[in-house]
Structures are given as structure tokens and as C-alpha cells.
Amino acid sequence: MTKLRKATGPVTGKRRLIVHCGVQKTGSTSIQRYLMQNADLLANDLIVRTPTEGSPMRPLGRAAIDFSFHPDSSDSRQTLKIALDDVLETLPADSRPVLLSHENLAGAMPGNGGETRLFPALPSILAIVKEHATEFDVDFVYYTRRMSAWKPSVWAQAVRTDGYTRTEKEFMAETADLPGWKDLSVRLIESVGADCLSRFKLEDESDPLRLGLQLLHHAGLSDDRLNALQPLHAPSMSRLNESATEFIRHINMLNINPHARRKVINLIANEQHLFNSDHRSEGTL
Template sequence: MATAGSTKGRGRNKRRLIVHLGVQKTGSTGIQRHLHRNAAALADRLILRTPDEGSPMRPLGRAAVHYSLKPSNDSATALAIAFEAVLADLPGNDLPVLLSHENLAGAMPGNGGEIALYPALPNILQIILKSASGFSTDFVVYTRNMARWKASVWAQAVRTDGYTRPEDQFLNETAAMPGWGDLMRRLSEVAGSDRVTRFKLEDEAQDGHPGRQLLRHAGLDDASIDALEALDGQANRRLSQSSTEFLRRLNGMALNPHARGKVVDLVARNQHLFTADAPSEGTL
């Protein structure tokens, strides 16, 4: 049976806590679906927490995004309280814990006027480390080819965050954004390089087991991962270009948010109605 990964000499008597920060559009939805599907199979080795409906993880994600857009003492306190609520909900054993929520990174570019590369994330790590002082905590970030990531982030911002600008304008606004190495450096300065691990989405095997690198980091071997129930299909597929363009124009209208959400769902289910072009092959 697989065991949890080492704590690299830190807090050997503390329970291990692995925080998967995402970021958005790096396969997080597929990873979380895979973890959720196999939670029972992993229950004797690893405690999993993903943003399931009604769980404390949902308000935690909202608190992190709110803090990143409006940092203040109040929003920092709200984030700490939300994180502590997740920890308080854990079973009282010593099994390692894996939390996965892409919104813990804060607002992605295109959300709420953000155009930088997660500027609040180092502060979010500080809040998490303080709240989880009783754990041996480390962080995982997945990254993706920056050009492809930006294109996917733009489409997602149009779909979920009401973003109104065309893709070329978004790319111009984010042209000065540094690479992933800069983000990892900023996180390591706060948490220490031994607490921050980067995995590349391009290195994930396309075998129905998304998050293989994350699960290895959590202590599972390949045989244990292979024995898990695989996902069928791909998660959070990008909408076709014409469907995305329809939603972008819709975002410029003064629609009730609830009504807009229903239209987005309708478009996602009926993309053939908007396809002057073929549906995008993008999967994230």
C-alpha cells in the first residue's frame, strides 16, 4: 500500500497538508473530478477536499478571489476564517490531507480587472501558513505553456467572469506579464523553496488519470494510481470560438446575472447553433 510522501524533514510530527493552488486553466477541473471519483478508494491513505457543492471549500475559493481583488484586513480575516473552517471539517486522524482548489490562487487575469500574474498569491500563502500552523504544509502549482494558457484564460473570463474585451486586446493588456518562473520565485520567497512544487500540465499523461504528478507528490506510486477509476472524457472543454464571441458580446449588455448564467448554460449545451467555425479542439 502506498504511503504519504515525506515532509522533507519539516515538522515530522505534524500532519501533512498539501495545498494544490491550481492555477486556473491548467487542468484543475479534471484533477478534482478524478480525486472526487476516487475519494472512497483513497480514504485509507489520503484525505481529499475539492470544491464540492455545499462543502467549506466553496466559500474558501470565493474568499481567496475576493481577497485578491480587494485586499484588506477584513478580507484577509475572512480568508483565514474560511480556511480554518476547511481544516476544522477534517477527520480526526493523522492521514495526509490534499486540498485542491484553483481559486485559492486568487483572481485570474480578466477577472475583476486583474491583468497581472496572481499578485496576491504570496500573501494568500502567508495567510494559509498561519492558519495551518499545526500542519506540515506544502504547495503545488500546475503551469501551462504561457501563450496557450492566456488564450484559454481569455475564453474562460468571457464565459464565467463577464469579460467584454476581444482576445487581441486581452493579450495586449497582459503582454508585460512575467513568466511562471517569476511566480514560483515570489511564492518560494514566502514559503521556502522546499514547500513549493511546480508541475507542468504538458507532462501529465493522457491516460484518464489527471493529476498523476500531484498524486505522486502525495505519496502514491504509479501502480496505485493506475488502479484508480479513470475519467471518461475531458473536463471543462473550451467553447467554440463563435460561441465565445457570442458570449463576449452578450457581456456588454445589462443582463441580470442569473439570466446571463442561464444563457451561458444554453450556449454551452447548444454550440452548434453558433458555429460558423468548427468547435474548438481546446480542452481546457
């Protein structure tokens, strides 16, 4: 756990802005559900913004992904700044710390749009946020997960959400030269500095139904305040079973309307038990 920090920066006196930038498949969805479920209990201590339906956080995530594909484009850079402004302008005008949580701020993960590297645009994205949010004392948080568990989970997610068509074995071959998290850490420190950067390991979260305690402690909440929060009923975005994932992978190879594809995949995700090898229809033994 990190040392408790105040609502304003120790030197600048500016309002704190904590940016949780993922990365993908490190519990971000469960963390965000936990934050929103406890939004009322957190309200006196912390303003939380997550990518809920219709919120300006959604365009911010899309802008970060687009920038990661076009890092040299002035248009994509400007779009990212505008999307950030749209989020910041919705904040109440008081001194409470602000927590923005969106895994897509990391940019495209391996398997999305042909990306095979370890978040190459993330250092630039964080630098843009830090340089643009001048009214705030900005610090960044990212989670990591053991590579041996993270990469298979990323593959399954890429199949499910990004239209990835290759097998897990092929994905592993594509990403065989992927560096470890230390490489990302070095690049981030070079970009924004070590003093405003915190890395937490998903494995150090003590309760899968209360993911994000490290993040909330970093945001300034005491143990007593954390103990008052309500746990989730179940984890979020669990990996689909192998047969359901394989079925989706084959769907990805078809030339079908993206909207229709999303509907079909949602049906599969909601009824993935149908793809179990031991599934039996009702009334059978």
C-alpha cells in the same frame, strides 16, 4: 515525478496538508473530477477536499478571490482565515494526509475584475495559509502551462465566467507585459520558501483522462496505487468554440441580471454546436 513523502512531515511530525492552488486553466477541474471519482479508492491513503456544491471549499475559494482584490484589507484577510478554519474543522481526526484542491486559491486570474497581472496576491494567500494552519505540515502545489496556450484559454474562460467583454486581441495587448512562470516561482519562494513548494507542468501529465498523477505521487501514492485509479470518461471544462465564446462576449456587454446571464451561458455551453458555422437543423442535408 517527486520523491514519495510520508503522511507526516520529516521534521515536524505534523499531519501533512497539501494545498493544490491551481492556477486557473491548468487542468484543475479535470484534476478535481478525477480525485472525486476515485475518492473511495483514495480514502485509505488520502483525504481529498474539492469545491463541490455546498462544501466549505466554495467559500474558501471566494475568500481567496476577494482577498486578491483587497490584499490590504484586514477584513478580507480575516475572512480568508475563517474560511480556511471552516474547511479544516471538517477533517476527520486521524493521521491521513489531506489534499485541498481549489484553483481560486491563486486569486483572480487575468481578465477577472480588471486584473492584468500574474497572480499578484498568491504569495500572500499561501503565506496566510501556512501561518494559520499551524497544526499541519503544509506544502503547496501549483501547475503551469505553456504561456502560448495558457493565455488564450484564460481569455476564453474570462469571457465565459467573469463577464469579460474585450476581444482576444485586446486581452493579449492588456497582458503583453505579463512575466513568465519563473517570476511567479520566485515570488512564491520568497513568501513561503522552496522547501514547501512544488511546481508541476501540465504538459508533463501523461494522460488527459488521468490528470493529477504528479500531484497524487507528490501526496505519497505509489505507482501501484495510481494504476488502480479509474480514468475519466472525458476531459472537463473544454474551451467553447469561437462562435459560442463570441456570442457570450456580446452578452457580457448587456445590462442583464447576473443570475439570468449564468442561465443563458449554461444553455450556450450545453448547446454550443448550434454556434457552429456548418450546423444544420434536424431533417436537413
